[in-house]
Amino acid sequence: MHSDFKKDFPGLLLKQLLWAAARASTKEEFVKCMKAIKDVNESAYNWLMAKNTSEWTISYFDDSVKCDMVLNNMCESFNSAILEAKDKDVVMLLEKIRFWLMVRFCKKRESINKWRDGISKQIWDLLEKKKEVAKKYHTNRADAFNFQVTHETDGSFVVDLIALTCTCWKFELNGLPCSHAVAAIWKRGLNVLDYVHDYYKKESFIHAYEVVVQPMPSSGKWTSSSTPPILPPPEYKLPGRPKRSRKREVDEPPAGATKSNRHG
């Protein structure tokens, strides 16, 4: 979306403001970010407001899917995985994807043996970070399940351990207790792991990867079929060497230069 946006509204400041609005986790923060954009360029503001907010800013994401991704890293990973098969015919491309899924599903099933307390290492590490932050809060109870969690500089947040919500919105968005929720859970002497959404649990993971993608012999050993073969589309000779990689925007980092770890 930023690639389209910058054609009409170039410049670093607008780029930074757009990303701040995209990463805003609450509606209040989003309104503030959009006001900053409006102050700089009203047309840019109108351009963005015409877009469906649930498709580009975390603050309006559907919290039933428990995902806060605003980057296309997953598409990039998929693209790089099928890169060497992209210019093969359809059957070979599908065969490459089948092989890749067979190996991946098997590795994923085996990785469960390393899980601790029914959650993956990535989720475990995330929770540990939240626990570190939670130590800095002052937590007060309103009743058995409602808490006001306060930080010296960030102010107060409201956690509801029945509705599983926090006013930072990250609790319901990710399905993992945010640092405020961790503080509230501790205040009640409860177990943080009991507040992790089922999507992250071992049972869900096993269910997602339980299908065994079967091995296959190489294509020369396949049984022949009486149906006509799939023909390739007509060939058009284009000038130069065919491109295999996705065309990147001029300000996009080169392949493999992303900061985040794509593992998992």
Ligand SMILES: [Zn+2]
């Ligand atoms: Zn929170």
